[in-house]
Amino acid sequence: MLSFLEYSAYEIIATSIYIINFIVILILIFKEKRSIETIVAWTAVLTILPAGGFILYMLVGRGVAKDNMFKIKEQEDEIIKENISKTKDILKYSSMHDKNLKNNIDMIDALTNSNSAHYTNNNSVNIYDRSKDFFDSLLLELKNAKSYINIQFYIFKDDNIGNQIIDILIEKAKSGVEVRLLYDSVGSRLLSDKTLIKLKKNGVKTGAFFPSLLKIVNFNLNYRNHRKIVVIDGNVAFVGGNNVGDEYLGKDPKFGEWRDTHLRLTGGSVIDLNTRFILDWRYTTKENLDLAKYFNDYQTSNIYYNDSSSNVGIQIVSSGPDITELDEIKYGYIKMIQKARKYIYIQSPYLILDRTLIDSLKIACLSGVDVRIMIPSKPDHPFVYWASCSYAGELLKFGAKIYTYGDDAFLHAKTIVIDDSICSIGTANMDIRSFELNFEVNAFIYSEDVSKKQRLIFEKDITKSKSMTIEMYNSRPRSIKIKEAISRLLSPLL
Numbered sequence: 080m081l082s083f084l085e086y087s088a089y090e091i092i093a094t095s096i097y098i099i100n101f102i103v104i105l106i107l108i109f110k111e112k113r114s115i116e117t118i119v120a121w122t123a124v125l126t127i128l129p130a131g132g133f134i135l136y137m138l139v140g141r142g143v144a145k146d147n148m149f150k151i152k153e154q155e156d157e158i159i160k161e162n163i164s165k166t167k168d169i170l171k172y173s174s175m176h177d178k179n180l181k182n183n184i185d186m187i188d189a190l191t192n193s194n195s196a197h198y199t200n201n202n203s204v205n206i207y208d209r210s211k212d213f214f215d216s217l218l219l220e221l222k223n224a225k226s227y228i229n230i231q232f233y234i235f236k237d238d239n240i241g242n243q244i245i246d247i248l249i250e251k252a253k254s255g256v257e258v259r260l261l262y263d264s265v266g267s268r269l270l271s272d273k274t275l276i277k278l279k280k281n282g283v284k285t286g287a288f289f290p291s292l293l294k295i296v297n298f299n300l301n302y303r304n305h306r307k308i309v310v311i312d313g314n315v316a317f318v319g320g321n322n323v324g325d326e327y328l329g330k331d332p333k334f335g336e337w338r339d340t341h342l343r344l345t346g347g348s349v350i351d352l353n354t355r356f357i358l359d360w361r362y363t364t365k366e367n368l369d370l371a372k373y374f375n376d377y378q379t380s381n382i383y384y385n386d387s388s389s390n391v392g393i394q395i396v397s398s399g400p401d402i403t404e405l406d407e408i409k410y411g412y413i414k415m416i417q418k419a420r421k422y423i424y425i426q427s428p429y430l431i432l433d434r435t436l437i438d439s440l441k442i443a444c445l446s447g448v449d450v451r452i453m454i455p456s457k458p459d460h461p462f463v464y465w466a467s468c469s470y471a472g473e474l475l476k477f478g479a480k481i482y483t484y485g486d487d488a489f490l491h492a493k494t495i496v497i498d499d500s501i502c503s504i505g506t507a508n509m510d511i512r513s514f515e516l517n518f519e520v521n522a523f524i525y526s527e528d529v530s531k532k533q534r535l536i537f538e539k540d541i542t543k544s545k546s547m548t549i550e551m552y553n554s555r556p557r558s559i560k561i562k563e564a565i566s567r568l569l570s571p572l573l
Contacts, residue, residue: 103121117511117515180200180392180525182500183418183500183501183525185414185418186411186414186415186418186501186523186525187392187394187525189410189411189414190394190396190407190410190411190414190523191394193405193407193410194396194397194398194405194407196351196394196395196396196397196407196523197351197394198392198393198394198525199346199347199348199350199351199392199393199394200347200390200391200392200393201346201347201390202344202345202346202347202348202390202391202392202393203344203345203346203390203391204342204343204344204391204393204524204526204529205342205343205344206340206341206342206504206529206532206533206536207319207340207341207342207343208338208339208340208492208536208539208540210321210327210328210329210337210339210341211328213317213319213321213339213341213343214240214321214327214328216317216343217244217309217317218243218244218247220309220311220315220317220343221244221247221248221251221309221311222247223311224251224256224311224312225256225312226256226257226312226313227256227257227258227259227311227312227313227373228248228251228256228257228258228259228309228310228311228312229259229261229308229309229310229311229353229356229357229360230244230248230258230259230260230261230308230309230310231260231261231262231304231306231307231308231309231356231359231360232261232262232263232266232267232307232322232323233262233263233266233267233303233304233305233306233307233322233506234262234263234266234267234322234323234324235260235262235266235267235270235322235323235324236267236269236270236323236324236325237269237270237271237274238324238325239325239330240323240324240325240327240328241270241323241324241325244323245274245277245278248260248278248283249277249278249281249282249283252281252282252283253281253282257284258282258283258284259283259284259285259286259356259360260278260283260284260285260286261285261286261288261304261356261359261360261363262285262286262287262288263287263288263289263303263304263305264287264288264289264290265289265303266303266304266305266322267287284364284366286360286363286364287363288303288304288359288363289302289303289304301400301516302399302400302516302517302518303516303517303518304359304517304518305506305507305513305517305518305519306318306355306359306397306506306518306519306520307319307320307321307322307341307506307520308352308355308356308520310349310352310353310356313349313350313353313373314345314349315343315344315345315349316343316344316345316348316349316352316353317341317342317343317344318341318342318344318352318395318504318505318506318520318521318522319339319340319341319342319493319504319505319506320339320340320341320491320492320493320505320506321339321341321491327339327491334459334488334489335485335487335488335489336485336487336488336489337488337489337491338484338485338488338489338490338491338492338540339491339492340426340492340493340494340504340536341504342504342505342522344393344522346390346391346393347393348393348394348395348522351393351394351395352395352520353373355395355397355520357373359518391524391525391526391528391529392524392525392526393522393523393524393525394522394523394525395520395521395522395523396408396411396505396520396521396522396523397518397519397520397521398507398514398518398519398520399517399518399519400515400516400517400518406514406515408503408505408507408513408514408519408521409435409436409507409514411503411521411523412436412495412503412509413435413436413439415495415497415501415503416436416439416440416443416497417439417443418497418498418500418501419443419448419497419498420448420498421448421449421497421498421499422448422449422450422451422497422498422534423440423443423448423449423450423451423495423496423497424451424452424453424494424495424496424497424533424534424537425450425451425452425453425494425495425509426452426453426454426490426492426493426494426495426537426540427452427453427454427492427493427494427508427509427510428454428455428459428489428490428491428492428493428508429454429460429463429467429508429509429510429512429513430452430454430466430467430470430471430509430510431463431466431467431470431508431509431510431511431512432470432509432510432511433511433514436509437470437473437474440474440477440479441474441477444474444477444478444479445477445478449480450474450478450479450480451479451480451481451482451537451541452471452474452479452480452481452482453481453482453483453484453490453537453540453541453544454467454468454471454481454482454483454484454490455483455484455485455488455489455490455491456483456484456485456486456488456490456544456545457489459489462565462566463510463566464566465559465562465563465565465566465567466563466566466567468559468563469563469564469566469567470567471547471552472547472552472563475547475548475549475552476549480546481546481547482540482541482544482545482546482547483544483545483547484540484543484544485543485544488543490540492504493505493506493507493508493509493521494533494536494537495509496530496533496534496537497530498530499527499530499531499534500525500527500530501523501524501525501530502523502524502526502529502530502533503521503522503523503524504521504522504524504533505519505520505521505522506519506520506521507519507520507521
């Protein structure tokens with residue numbers, strides 16, 4: 080009788096799990112903003128591994144309520160509308176004098192209409208392809224802050240480089256500078272409570288994006304804020320791939336040399352990065368900032384119009400799993416791929432492509448465009464790495480050139496450049512997670528000079544890379560083929 084009861088309890092539990100998983104699948108199909116590939120992958124996992132699949136879904140697959148997520152407040156909406164009107168004026172005025180701009184108005188319009196990303200043409204750009212150069216510049220600008228510092232990173236550690244930044248933030252806060260530090264609660268889970276208390280005690284305001292009741296274990300592993308933004312006094316801004324940690328300076332033997340790309344910007348693009356930070360800050364902390372303090376001086380200054388050839392056109396484009404139905408940065412990447420006539424050079428630590436992106440790259444290859452993609456030579460996430468190799472192998476068959484960077488190194492740069500005309504540098508990887516699940520931000524740069532610099536950086540990186548040939552790929556061991564096949568199946572979940 081006892082064994083019968085135990086068997087009945089097992090049946091009840093098993094049936095309940097299947098019913099719950101079926102409901103989850105219905106939610107994925109009818110309610111969540113997910114790609115077909117993602118829905119199919121989760122359906123397979125929930126069906127084949129009912130109990131384990133449900134636990135996995137609760138950790139990394141479930142959505143969150145989006146009705147009020149990152150809605151633009153009335154004040155911010157007015158700022159963006161005003162900037163959009165300025166975009167149209169700038170394009171009308173500048174396209175008569177700037178051949179590169181004239182050739183790329185379709186690209187600018189696409190990002191303006193999809194992301195309210197207005198165009199500014201008075202910017203200067205410094206590209207840092209060495210993390211040390213980025214951190215040296217960042218530390219210098221932080222020390223020179225006079226009014227405010229808005230700083231946001233996905234990963235912020237209180238190790239050597241982290242403490243250097245923390246000491247400056249505290250010193251500036253004590254001197255009357257407004258300092259706000261926004262970090263992601265998963266990416267920065269190793270940032271100690273002791274450090275946070277010290278920051279707050281000394282006047283630094285802090286905000287944790289999507290915090291959990293448990294610091295080390297966060298049950299909301301999706302929808303992470305992957306952005307890296309620093310804005311100082313409204314005059315200078317940074318955006319790119321580096322986070323704050325000693326490993327980004329090559330001090331972690333697991334990764335060796337850390338190869339990343341970061342930007343230092345001045346000009347009109349600074350206000351766009353500041354707007355993005357403030358939107359994230361207000362959502363996270365609910366602090367009702369006086370927007371006039373951060374925008375009015377900028378808006379009343381006539382800095383949008385400048386036909387100097389040294390000035391650079393930029394659009395700051397952000398994307399995330401909010402209430403929109405657009406994958407804005409992905410659309411920007413696709414548009415660049417479609418526009419390319421000579422070459423497309425891509426760097427990304429992860430290469431997890433949906434059907435639209437991989438078909439666009441295949442068509443570019445078939446059209447005679449020189450498609451080159453650089454990925455790391457070793458994994459930081461094994462399943463992601465083997466899935467990336469699978470997509471790389473597929474593109475090899477269509478004539479793309481694939482490079483793996485370094486032996487004792489890790490490539491973390493997120494860049495794409497085409498035709499010495501447009502380049503994009505920022506936080507978004509070439510993968511489904513970046514496009515659908517993370518909050519990201521990229522600078523799309525319309526400049527022959529800057530694009531050439533990025534091309535030369537890519538070509539320099541080739542000298543430190545190995546070329547993956549179709550013969551090498553086809554002769555890979557059976558064990559690697561199995562790893563790739565499994566990882567490819569799970570790639571929409573990675």
